[in-house]
Amino acid sequence: MRKHLLIALIFCSIIRVVSQEVVLPPDLRQYNLTQYNSSLFNPVFSLERNNPQSLSLWVRWQWQQVDADPTTVFANYTHRMNRNASLGVGFLQQNTGLFLQTGGVLNYAYAFDLGPDMSLALGMNVFGFRQELADDRFQQNPDIGLPFPESGTSFVVQAAPGIQFGYGNFSLGLAVENALEYNITERDRNNGSDEKIFLGSTSMAIPVEGSGLLEGGLIRPMVFVKTIPEMDTQYGVNTLFSTDRFWVQGGYHNFYGISGGLGGTFFGKFSLGALIEIGTSADLEAKEPSFEIVTSYHFGAPDLRRKIIGFDIEEEKPPVVIPEKKKELNRKERKALAEAEAQRTRDSLSLIRRQQDSLAQARRLAAEEKNAQLAKDAQRRKDSLEAIDIIAAEKAKQNQIVT
Known part of the structure; x- marks a missing residue:
């Protein structure tokens, strides 16, 4: 990991000096995932925000540069095993601007009930991906001793754990995108905390009374902070308003800018939404907007009881239950x-x-x-x-x- 980070920093510095390009952070750009596929943000979110059981696809086109889009694709199936556990499997491809990473993701999350209004959820994402140079037009200068792999391609395994504490409708979470990373091809792994990417978040689920289009309304504001080695700290806020039939979201990221999106659910099974993000800093004035599209197909009725922390039900009770928050159904x-x-x-x-x-x-x-x-x-x-x-x-x- 340290070798790759050094490569990225030196290479991006050269590009910035020569062409005045913006250095793209090497982390996942998943901060807008509020409605579907959000287990990429924190693995425990598969318990409450991925709408189990569902098959979802998320695509992000970064800055719309011709033949050089740092694009992210994430297709994921989430399955609710029981009221406390969820399992997911997915495909991930990300262009960091320097590397193209293509592989799979396994997700598992489990929630412990600590009391009537408290819970603790633990989760894990395990990534396995093939990593290669994203732009083969770049030719290494023989006078610069950059430690590029001889083959140009390697296979990397990452473990990304997450934790979330919930009290009432309030939650506090922490995830590490690369708590453990091992490059199988180069037999190299990250050892120090200075190489890890930490993501902290806090959110509140606020039910909204309504009928018709507003039926089942929920407002979920969230604040997040991310630390990336050798780069500025990222922070931002996003807010989701969702109902049974549609959702609207907006947010701000200190590096990428402001964003807004909306989507709808059709026939109770199929969801489709889009988001546009516009850079607000001087460095991104010349950049085109970024776009995201998310679509999801629901195989069964979602179990939303964990949206409101503290609801409890015995397993031997009849399958039809009366949750404390009926407006969540x-x-x-x-x-x-x-x-x-x-x-x-x-x-x-x-x-x-x-x-x-x-x-x-x-x-x-x-x-x-x-x-x-x-x-x-x-x-x-x-x-x-x-x-x-x-x-x-x-x-x-x-x-x-x-x-």
Whole structure:
């Protein structure tokens, strides 16, 4: 990693002196990923922002230079294993301006419930990519001893862990883009913290009441800071407003400038959005705008319970549950929830009616039994009176005979 960073810095310095080009940072340009594929920002985001299960594609065209676009492509499938764990696999290609990196990404994240309103999520992205010079038109000056690989191509493995603490709707996260990096071809790895790229972020999920197009609204502001070896610290802010049918986002990055984007979800399954970013610094005045396109296909209804930290549910409960934040559900979930509530109401009313019928039947049986007993008692009294009358009549008859 140190060798590659030295190469990048020296090479970019030469380019800047000769052609006054802007030095492009070698890190991932993933700070605008707020709605889909955001596990590239922090691996734990696959638990709450990748809309599991989904297949998503993100493409970024940096500055639109002819035949020299530092382009990024990220295609990713995210799968929710259960309410606490998620798994993802993807394809990544990035042009840093110096290197072209092409390979795959594996993602895993797990969340621990610390209490009713607290959680701790851990995640990991593992990258494996082929790295080569992005511009083969550059010919190395034999008088400059730059340590370029003889083959010009190498295979690199990176481990990028992430962590996020959540309290209520507030979250605080940290990710390291290259906590461990090993160049298999050159048998070289980064050893010091001065070679690592750190990314810290804090965000808040704010539900919004609304109906129609605003149904299921959520505002998520986020502030982030990134440190890159031998380069200026990056910082910025972005805000996402999303509903079941569309989303709008805007942001600012101290190096790349301001950005704005929007997108929509169609038929409850397919999402498509675009973003434009314009440089605001003097160094980027001559640069064309950058563009991003994101598209996603959802294979199932998303489990958004982790958007609001602290919600808990036992696994043995029925599959249809009532989250504390109903406004987080999409139309299909709200319909299923309403049907379940209606069915529970019908079941409760049916049980009450059965209990009332049973009680009424018991009362009828008791009344009938009581009436039967009273009838028997009356009949016995009647029979007794008739027997007494017969006996009296017989005695009177005998007295007449004797007289």
